Structure formats: structure tokens, C-alpha cells
Amino acid sequence: AAGVIQSPRHLIKEKRETATLKCYPIPRHDTVYWYQQGPGQDPQFLISFYEKMQSDKGSIPDRFSAQQFSDYHSELNMSSLELGDSALYFCASSHSGTGAYEQYFGPGTRLTVT
Amino acid sequence: AQTVTQSQPEMSVQEAETVTLSCTYDTSENNYYLFWYKQPPSRQMILVIRQEAYKQQNATENRFSVNFQKAAKSFSLKISDSQLGDTAMYFCAFMISGGSNYKLTFGKGTLLTVNP
Known part of the structure; x- marks a missing residue:
């Protein structure tokens, strides 16, 4: 079965640079969630989209923005990167009709800021 | 706001035992x-x-089962016949039902080590 795809899997950036993380949900899933997991931490909710509209916002810095496109893939854009942005970024997807509570996680993108 | 607390940062268990x-x-x-x-x-x-x-019925998935006590707001996970592959960080998570958003709120996690 198809799973959530995230790219790139690993990313190394320098401070003050920008980064774009991509997420391709499971086919027919209409909702995407982004989570940030710092070293030794639990995942923290950043932002979610339902049918290409932002549905909720968590502890996402103003330097970050995200959107969901017409094909339901989502991108997380991160600017003016800081050392503290180094983390594992998960994308998860779900289908609002058949299983809104079932979030399927991608493998994550490991971002390292140096 | 919802909070989730996992009071055991680390645990260990012998293979084939229950935790x-x-x-x-x-x-x-x-x-x-x-x-x-x-x-x-x-x-x-x-x-x-x-x-x-x-x-009210507690969920079960093969060797994994929960003890859900709603009044006490407790949700423990029991792993029977522990296997080496169960070694992992385990996160308890909460999600509000209904509305337009289903974000997960996680606990800090419990690192479980299964010893041979």
C-alpha cells in the first residue's frame, strides 16, 4: 500500500538559509499535518491543512509557512533558519471521511542547521 | 488545552515478559x-x-492491550510476551474527536528496552 512520502529525507542548511520540505499524502487523503520533533523531544504539532485550506495552527514560528496544493501535496517553507530548527519534521495524512482520526506518518525529514 | 503525561522516562523488560x-x-x-x-x-x-x-471495552491488538480508565484519565499500555523488536520509544497521544481538526498531542515518551 502507498504510504506518505516526504522529501528530502535529509537536509543540511546553514543559519539564515531557507529550506523547503515536501509531503505527498496517501492517495485520496485530503488532510495533511506537520509535526516537529526536536532531539529527545516529543513531536509538536505545527500546522494542518484540509482541502487545501489551513485548518489549524500550532507552535509554528512566523519564519515558517506552509501550503497545500491542488494535488494535495504540501510544502513547509522555512526561512532565516536557526540552530534550534534542527529537528525531524514529520508529515502525516488522513482522510476526513473514512478515518479522520487515523493519521499515517511519513518517514520524516531530518533537518540539520549548522 | 490538553496535556499528556508519561511518568516513566525509561523502562526495561526481559524478553518474553510483560511490561x-x-x-x-x-x-x-x-x-x-x-x-x-x-x-x-x-x-x-x-x-x-x-x-x-x-x-468502555479496552482495545487489543495482538500482544498489545490498553487499560483505559476514563474517570481517572488513565491510559496504560500492556505489552505481553515482549520481543526484542519492541525496543523503542513509546508515545502516548491524545486527539479531540469532532470539529475540523484532529491534531495529536503527545506525551514526552517512555524509552522501552527489551533485554535478551
Whole structure:
């Protein structure tokens, strides 16, 4: 079965640079969630989209923005990167009709800021 | 706001034995879901088990079962016949049911080590 795809899997950036993380949900899933997991931490909710509209916002810095496109893939854009942005970024997807509570996680993108 | 507390940062168990991981939560909501996720060294987040708050029967998935005490706001995970592959970080998570958003709120996690 198809799973959530995230790219790139690993990313190394320098401070003050920008980064774009991509997420391709499971086919027919209409909702995407982004989570940030710092070293030794639990995942923290950043932002979610339902049918290409932002549905909720968590502890996402103003330097970050995200959107969901017409094909339901989502991108997380991160600017003016800081050392503290180094983390594992998960994308998860779900289908609002058949299983809104079932979030399927991608493998994550490991971002390292140096 | 919802909070999830896992009071055991680390636990260990011998292979083939049984272990119970604790989780408590705080919410004013009446309809919600509770989850246990496993995160092995690969860092992949894997759903272990789910419990709907309106269901009194405890969820079971093979060797994994939960003890859901709604009044006490407690949601523990029991792993029977522990296997080496169960070694992982285990996160308890909470999700409000209904509305337009289903974000997960996680606890700090319990690192479980299964020893041979």
C-alpha cells in the first residue's frame, strides 16, 4: 500500500538559509499535518491543512509557512533558519471521511542547521 | 488545552515478559481518542493501538492491550510476551474527536528496552 512520502529525507542548511520540505499524502487523503520533533523531544504539532485550506495552527514560528496544493501535496517553507530548527519534521495524512482520526506518518525529514 | 503525561522516562523488560507503560491525560472534552505510537531507532512513527473514549471495552491488538480508565484519565499500555523488536520509544497521544481538526498531542515518551 502507498504510504506518505516526504522529501528530502535529509537536509543540511546553514543559519539564515531557507529550506523547503515536501509531503505527498496517501492517495485520496485530503488532510495533511506537520509535526516537529526536536532531539529527545516529543513531536509538536505545527500546522494542518484540509482541502487545501489551513485548518489549524500550532507552535509554528512566523519564519515558517506552509501550503497545500491542488494535488494535495504540501510544502513547509522555512526561512532565516536557526540552530534550534534542527529537528525531524514529520508529515502525516488522513482522510476526513473514512478515518479522520487515523493519521499515517511519513518517514520524516531530518533537518540539520549548522 | 490538553496535556499528556508519561511518568516513566525509561523502562526495561526481559524478553518474553510483560511490561506496562503508564499514561495520564487532562482534558475537559468528553469525546476524544487516545493512541500509543512506537518510534523505533529508525524514527518512524508507528501506530500501535487506538482507543475511542466512548468505548468502555479496552482495545487489543495482538500482544498489545490498553487499560483505559476514563474517570481517572488513565491510559496504560500492556505489552505481553515482549520481543526484542519492541525496543523503542513509546508515545502516548491524545486527539479531540469532532470539529475540523484532529491534531495529536503527545506525551514526552517512555524509552522501552527489551533485554535478551
